[in-house]
Amino acid sequence: MKKLFLLPLILLVLAVSACSNSAQQNNTSANTARTLEASGNATASDHTKDTITYQSEDGPIEVPAHPQRVVVLAGFAGNVMQLGVPLAGVTSWEKGNPRFAEALKDVESVSDEDLEKIIELEPDLIIGLSIAKNIDKLKTIAPTITYTYGKLDFLAQHLEIGKALNKEQEAQAWIDNFKSRASKAGEEIKAKIGPDATVSVIESSMKELYVFGDNWGRGTEILYQQMGLNMPEKVKESALKDGYYALSVEVLPQYAGDYLIFSKDPDADNSFQNTDIYKNLPAVKNNRVFEANAKVFYFNDALTLDYQLDFFIEHFLGK
Template identity: 65%
Template sequence: MKKRLIPILLLLVLIVSACSSKVENNAESEKKEEIPETITYQSENGPIEVPADPQRVVVLSSFAGNVMALGVNLVGVDSWSKMNPRWQEKLENVEEVTDEDLEKIIELNPDLIIGLSNIKNVDKLQEIAPTVTFTYGKVDYLTQHLEIGKLLNKEKEAKKWIEDFKKRAQETGEEIRAKIGEDATVSVIENFDKQLYVFGDNWGRGTEILYQEMKLKMPEKVKEMALEPGYFALSPEVLPEFAGDYLIISKNPDTDNSFQETDTYKNIPAVKNNRVFAVNAKEFYFNDPLTLEYQLEFFKKAFLEE
C-alpha cells in the first residue's frame, strides 16, 4: 500500500509545482505588461529614457504644434500656444501651464515634458517626468521637427512630412518668383508691445518658408541687421529703409498698430502699390508643421491669387 502511495504523492507534488510555476509566470508576464516601454532619446544634454508611446505630454514652450502634428496627446501647453485662435478647439481641454506651475503639472500626471533650454525648474520637472529641452535655432526648423519626431518615436512620420513640405514649398516659390520677378524683395515685420521688429530667415512668422524654401529675397538692410540675430528692432521712422517690394505684416490685434496711419508708412512703395499682406500674429508666430501649412497656404493666395 505504501509503495502505491509514493508515486501518487510524487505526481501530486509535480502537479502543484507546475501550477505554481504557471501562476508565477503569468503574474510575471502581467507585471511586464504593466511596465511601459521606453526608448533612449539622444538629447542635446545627453541620452534620456522617454516613453516609447507617450500619452500625456506637457509642452512648456514652442513645440505644441509639432506634437499635435504627430498625433500625440497633449495635457498641458504654454500660453502662446493656448492663445492661437486656430488651435482653440484642439486645445480646449488642455491646461495652460508655465515652468513654475509645478503642482499643476504634477496633477496633470505627464509622462513626458518638452520645452526650450531656457525654461526654469528643469531639475524639479525631471522629478515629475522625463524632461527634454531644445535650444532654439541650434538646428534648422525642419531638423527641429525631425528631432521632435525622434523624441516621440515618430521619426518616419516626421521625415515623410518634411520631404513633402519642402517639395511643395519650393514649387510654390518657383511660381511666386516667376510672377513677381527674381529680384523682388519681401520683408516681414511685426508690431509687438509698442515696438516694431523686422525678421531674418529663421524666426517664425513665415520667414523660413519665404527665404529658405521659396528663395525670395530680403532687402539689403534687413539682411545686414536681422539675418544673423534673427530679428531687429526698429522705429517707425526708419521702416521705409527695411521695407521690401512686398511687405508681410504680422499684426497683433491687442497691440497699437497706429504706425500704419502715419505718412511715413503710407508713402512706402509696397503700401502705395497695394503689396502689403497682413496676418494675425497669434496664428503666425511659430514654425511647427501646423503653422507652416497655414503659412504656405496664405502665401499661395497672397502672391498668386491677388
C-alpha cells in the same frame, strides 16, 4: 536703434514665468517639494513600462514608446499635434493661438513653475527648452527632454521631436512633403513677382516696429530659406545676424521691400498704418501688403508652417 530680445520660444518661456504670481510661488514651494518626493517618482515610473531610448542633447534618456500625456513648456505644441500625439499641458502662448483654440480647449495651460499642476496632469513626457526653470524637479515627474533654441533649424527640430515621440518616419514624411510644396510655390512666386523683387516681414509691438531675418518665425524660414525670396539689403545688414531689428516708422521705407508681410498683433499699437510714411510705401500703394494675425504667425512649428505656406500661396498666387 533700440534692439529688443524677442527670441520667440525663449520669450515664450520667460513671459509665462514672469506672469506667475510671486506670492503663490512662496506658498506652494514647500508643498511642491513634498509632493515631488511623495508622488513624483511614482508618476514617472507609471509611464515607463514600454520605452525607447532617445538620444537627447544631454545624452540618452528613456521615454515612452507611445506617449499619451505630453506636457510642452515651449513652442513645440504644433509639432506634437502634427504627429498626432495627445497633449496634457501647453503654455499660455499656445493656448492663445486662435488656430489652436479648438484642439487645445481641453488642454491645461502650464508654465515651468507650475510643478504641482503638472504633477496633477500625470504627464508621461515633458518637452521644454534648456533654459526652463525647475528642470531637475520636472525630471522627477516624468521623462523630460529639453532643446537649446536655435541649435537645430526649424525642420531638424521637427524631426528631433518626431524621434522623441517615436514618430521619426511620420516627421520625415511631413518634412519631405513640406520642402517639396514650399520649393514649388517659391518657383511660382518668383516667376510671378520677378527674380529681383524683395520681401520684408514686419511686426508691431508696443511703440516700435520690428523687421525680421530668415529664422525668426513669422514665415521667415519659408520665404527666405525654402523659397529663396529676396530680402532688402538694409534688412540683411540689420536683421540677418540677430534675427530681428527694431526700427522707427520714420526709417521704415529703408527696410520695406516690394512686398510686405505684416504680422499684425491686434492688441498692439498699429497707428503707424495711418501715417503718410506708411501710406506712401510702394508696397502699400501697389496693394502688396499681406496682413496676418501675429498670434498665429509667431511660431515655426509644423502646423503653423503649413498655415504660413498656404497663406503665402494664397496671397502671392491667388490660389
